[in-house]
Amino acid sequence: MTQPARDIEPFRADAGAIIAGAPVELLVGGKWISATGGNRFDVADPSNGRTIASVADGAVTDGIRAIDAAEASATMWRQTPSRRRSDILMRCHQLMLDHAEWLAQLISLENGKALPDARGEVIYAAEFFRWYAEEGVRTLGDIGHAPGGANRILVQYQPIGIAVLVTPWNFPAAMATRKIAPALAAGCTCVLKPAAETPLTALAIGAILMEAGLPEGVVNIVTTTVAGPVVSAMLHDSRVRKLSFTGSTAVGRILLREAANRVISCSMELGGNAPFIVFDDADLEDAVAGAMVAKMRNGGEACTAANRFYVQRGIYDAFVRRLTEEMSSLSVGPGLQATTQLGPLITATAVEKVDRLLKDAVARGARIETGGAPVSGEGFFYPPTVLADVAPHSDIAKEEIFGPVAAVSPFDTEDEAVRLANDTEYGLISYVYSGDLRRALSVAERIESGMVGINRGVVSDPAAPFGGMKQSGLGREGGHHGLLEYLQPKYIATNW
Incomplete structure (x- = not known):
């Protein structure tokens, strides 16, 4: 809603x-x-x-x-x-x-x-x-x-x-x-x-x-x-x-x-278009906590931000519900305000782009769970937003969002998750959540990206090689x- x-x-x-x-x-x-x-x-x-x-x-x-x-x-x-x-x-x-x-x-x-x-x-x-x-x-x-x-x-x-x-x-x-x-x-x-x-x-x-x-x-x-x-x-x-x-x-x-x-x-x-894959056997709370970091670090204005959330059907409804609860609870305001958890986007143009991608996704059948419209008044604010049932062919699944919008879609099999993750010209970073390390490592090897976080929502480290594949x-x-x-x-x- x-x-x-x-x-x-x-x-x-x-x-x-x-x-x-x-x-x-x-x-x-x-x-x-x-x-x-x-x-x-x-x-x-x-x-x-x-x-x-x-x-x-x-x-x-x-x-x-x-x-x-x-x-x-x-x-x-x-x-x-x-x-x-x-x-x-x-x-x-x-x-x-x-x-x-x-x-x-x-x-x-x-x-x-x-x-x-x-x-x-x-x-x-x-x-x-x-x-x-x-x-x-x-x-x-x-x-x-x-x-x-x-x-x-x-x-x-x-x-x-x-x-x-x-x-x-x-x-x-x-x-x-x-x-x-x-x-x-x-x-x-x-x-x-x-x-x-x-x-x-x-x-x-x-x-x-x-x-x-x-x-x-x-x-x-x-x-x-x-x-x-x-x-x-x-x-x-x-x-x-x-x-x-x-x-x-x-x-x-x-x-x-x-x-x-x-x-x-x-x-x-x-650029990036990071997939965030959650399997049925993942720890739900860990996955949601990781999603919040991967999506909302720097308010989503990061090349490493999770752009596409693919969640296996058995845990899908629970994940969407918990992610919506967490996103809805964030405090929005000026960056220097002590209580702020999410500041503004960088420009009015950035707000317009995020809103364009959201409207296209909704027109193709996505459901707004929270947020979903620019904040009126001074500054360039967009609220924390969760979209469920996002169609894979939506613009928001193809373009880098660079904003606080989580686009969530269901999947059924491991092969489907890998196919969806690789269905992009980009290959910077991916995230995989699973309770089965063997499966997580296998999927990480099959995904076409320069970096993969397994059961982690952030991977950046000065001691590690940062970079991508493809475009x-x-x-x-x-x-x-x-x-x-x-x-x-x-x-x-x-x-x-």
């Missing part, structure tokens, strides 16, 4: 005090500078749509200035001993923890996510600095004999070179550190282009990097509303050797074509694999 839209209690956060310590200019060559022409753009609080800051709006010339700075420091940073690089990364980790509450409030203010989610993101983001501080001092290399006995085989791993890092708005701290940390550990200099919706967090991390003693020009940050031309110009610069992008598959395809012109190495973490991307971030993305092997043949 559809519940009435809730009233969102107005919340007047002291935005000025929160953003007072956050830089609002470009970081180029270790200095905070204005954009070319002095251009600026406004950053809004999605809880009410009001402007909270004015940030430098970089142009193509600013992107190239950042590449100049990265080149000027490249040799120095490449030759810096790994222990020295590690020490700086470890200081970054500690400084992020020291400033954790301020960073969380900043994220919540410009992104809208509930403060508990923002706090969790800061801890997660900081951990990438610690992981790569430790991983970066592991000596990489191999030595062996050619099978024919002609020579020795020596393999060294060298920094790939200047990296362009492009990050999304949904995890403005974690997506930045997940790219910056391995790049620095490998000995690469870089230019970060954060999302225009959430530039303040990235600039704050830039300030932390400088406070930690990172040499000038090793990390440069260009905020801009003309991302296409700026990133394209950098990718066509012969000095750039690496692109790491997190975002939609559509934009990823464009950037891959751009990068192909100069044969630039690419890491791509793209969900190329390469991996996190773990040892994430460091290798910024290194290139060199084979040396010799005798002694």
Whole structure:
């Protein structure tokens, strides 16, 4: 049954005090500078749509200035001993923890996510600095004999070179550190282009990097509303050797074509359409708890969010009922409000997309159990929503929802569950709940996704390789694999 839209209690956060310590200019060559022409753009609080800051709006010339700075420091940073690089990364980790509450409030203010989610993101983001501080001092290399006995085989791993890092708005701290940390550990200099919706967090991390003693020009940050031309110009610069992008598959395809012109190495973490499979023998309460995490982390605005719930018929009605109870109980409000469990979506366009997908599903026979309509008033709010009996051919089963809507469908057999899970062009992450570990592992092997959570609603970990199959991307971030993305092997043949 559809519940009435809730009233969102107005919340007047002291935005000025929160953003007072956050830089609002470009970081180029270790200095905070204005954009070319002095251009600026406004950053809004999605809880009410009001402007909270004015940030430098970089142009193509600013992107190239950042590449100049990265080149000027490249040799120095490449030759810096790994222990020295590690020490700086470890200081970054500690400084992020020291400033954790301020960073969380900043994220919540410009992104809208509930403060508990923002706090969790800061801890997660900081951990990438610690992981790569430790991983970066592991000596990489191999030595062996050619099978024919002609020579020795020596393999060294060298920094790939200047990296362009492009990050999304949904995890403005974690997506930045997940790219910056391995790049620095490998000995690469870089230019970060954060999302225009959430530039303040990235600039704050830039300030932390400088406070930690990172040499000038090793990390440069260009905020801009003309991302296409700026990133394209950098990718066509012969000095750039690496692109790491997190975002939609559509934009990823464009950037891959751009990068192909100069044969630039690419890491791509793209869209998802995660299936969440629940078998009859699953523990119902565990499955619902996992569903709440997998679906509602960051309010559903995550590439890892459970997008399609497939529940075996024997447990289907009970699962829908319990999930509806849990979703209905969530408190909706501005991210900084103490009682908020679900904040706003990022923009009005995001709300319109979620509502379009819901209406299409209902038109094809889905039943609204709770929620189901945008919340009126200021801000970009959509209530926690459960849809039951969603038809497999609905748009909501094909597109990434990126919002707080759980689309649930029944299934009968294991083969049917696998077929439904794989019926998508995406393959980032999947979730499987079962009391039979053998079956869960068997299904996990058959599902076409780069990551699988078995009886877990979250799998992300800085020590694990994060990435997908099919149209969900190329390469991996996190773990040892994430460091290798910024290194290139060199084979040396010799005798002694």
